[in-house]
Amino acid sequence: MSSKVIVTIFGASGDLAKRKLYPSLFRLYKSGNLSKHFAVIGTARRPWSKEYFESVVVEAIADLADSPEQAQEFASHFYYQSHDVQDTEHYIELRKLQNRLNEQYQAEHNKLFFLSMAPQFFGTIAKHLKSENIVDGKGFERLIVEKPFGTDLATASQLNEELLAAFDEEQIFRIDHYLGKEMIQSIFAIRFANLLFENIWNRDYIDNVQITFAEKLGVEERGGYYDQSGALRDMVQNHTLQLLSLLAMDKPKSFSKEDIRAEKVKVFERLVQPDKEDLKRFFIRGQYKSGTVKGKKYISYRSEPNVNPDSMTETFVSGAFFVNSDRFRDVPFFFRTGKRLTEKGTLVNIVFKQMESIFGEELAPNVLTIHIQPTEGFSLSMNGKEVGERFSLAPLSLDYRTDATASGASPDPYEKLIFDVLNNDSTNFSHWDEVRSSWELIDQIEELWRSNEVPLHEYPVGSMGPDASFELLREFGADWQWSPNK
Ligand code: BG6
Secondary structure (H helix, E strand, O other): OOOOEEEEEEOOOOHHHHHHHHHHHHHHHHOOOOOOOEEEEEEEOOOOOHHHHHHHHHHHHOOOOOOHHHHHHHHOOEEEEEOOOOOHHHHHHHHHHHHHHHHHHOOOOOEEEEEOOOHHHHHHHHHHHHHOOOOOOOOOEEEEEOOOOOOOHHHHHHHHHHHHOOOOHHHEEEOOHHHHOHHHHHHHHHHHOOHHHHOOOOOOOEEEEEEEEEOOOOOHHHHHHHHHHHHHHHHHHHHHHHHHHHHHOOOOOOOOHHHHHHHHHHHHHOEOOOOHHHHHHHEEEEEEEOEEEOOEEEOOHHHOOOOOOOOOOOOEEEEEEOEOOOOOOOOOEEEEEEOOEOOOEEEEEEEEOOOOOOOOOOOOOOEEEEEEEOOEEEEEEEEEEOOOOOOOEEEEEEEEEEOHHHHOOOOOHHHHHHHHHHOOOOOOOEOHHHHHHHHHHHHHHHHHHHOOOOOEEEEEOOEOOOHHHHHHHHHOOOOOOOOOOO
């Protein structure tokens, strides 16, 4: 890995930079993955001095540093440039600063650009980086792009074209922070390092798969963005489908980025594009109404700041995806995600088929649960015998759980992902072919919803979404396995 690099962050005064990027860069520095040969250029419109920028960085990492001296030493690698992304002159200044820091830190012309600002500027930035010769073909040149990557297929394609004018696909790292989460990466291990599971990871043994991304919070301060986006674009086009691809892919030839990507892309390409009737049946949208949970009052989505009071934006979505592969044909991949649900929880339930019973009673299915957050781990539910003279079945569970994020054992996704970029490892990033296929499918659902041919269900704060989401599974003879409110 090369730890010699000049990192340029567009959007350096933003929330993401303070909450995620500076702490992640600091952890990489502390663990020796960034050496003395690195510097960070922060850019944003505000006229900050280097001193002020350093103080922002020090504050962002205050809890992580061993001493004020260590925090200050780290922050001394940070430089600030007030920057208007539309102004060519500013890129000329940026190039000078880049070149100066390259000399000063002996960074061997390696450059990493992080686009962490409003996506409408991504294309302009990429264009100027190329035209002003900041991207000059010397050293490595990599671009990290934050979500959202477009708002539909047309805008995503246009953005992609704009980025490709300055960078090759291999140099573009599209962030999906879920792919940096420990347990999502563990799916590779559980599937491809355990014959036990890999042998039954198919339609002969798996009845259905259930993916839940539940959030207890509402839209908080992001009403403006969220009202334009909605849960489908915010959580499904990216995180849900990426997770699905890891669950549904075939075994890659090797654990290389190329082989993994090839298998993931096949899943995206085989996603079934439902006809209109199935689109109506398989995808449910909801919006939270006001309510009281444990004595605390919550306002409705439509009353949230910066949300249109007549908004038809969904804060909940659930549905069933299908993958037309030999491995998973006709197996539903159910998913649900929403704001203001019962509790925060991201998990996957793999529900296995059951054998015929010789016990005169129906057998509960075995369920493998992958706990992604807030706890991390696995559990496997089984049928055992109840202790006693008589023979009767009783459920038991094999459980392996940690609260690794809380204990600090699991790195933050951004730390892992920046580490991957420094290693030129794009395994845990979204490839354009994946993004394109996911938008093709999401656009169809959006189009149907825009025509208002399906209801927008209200759901109570603190619930697990509208009844329609439960009915959807019942149509397939299934039930949501995770019921935190029961
Ligand atoms: C983001 C969405 O991508 O993921 C947010 O834009 C959502 O709306 C967030 O809250 C959830 O991420 P995490 O890591 O907190 O589960």
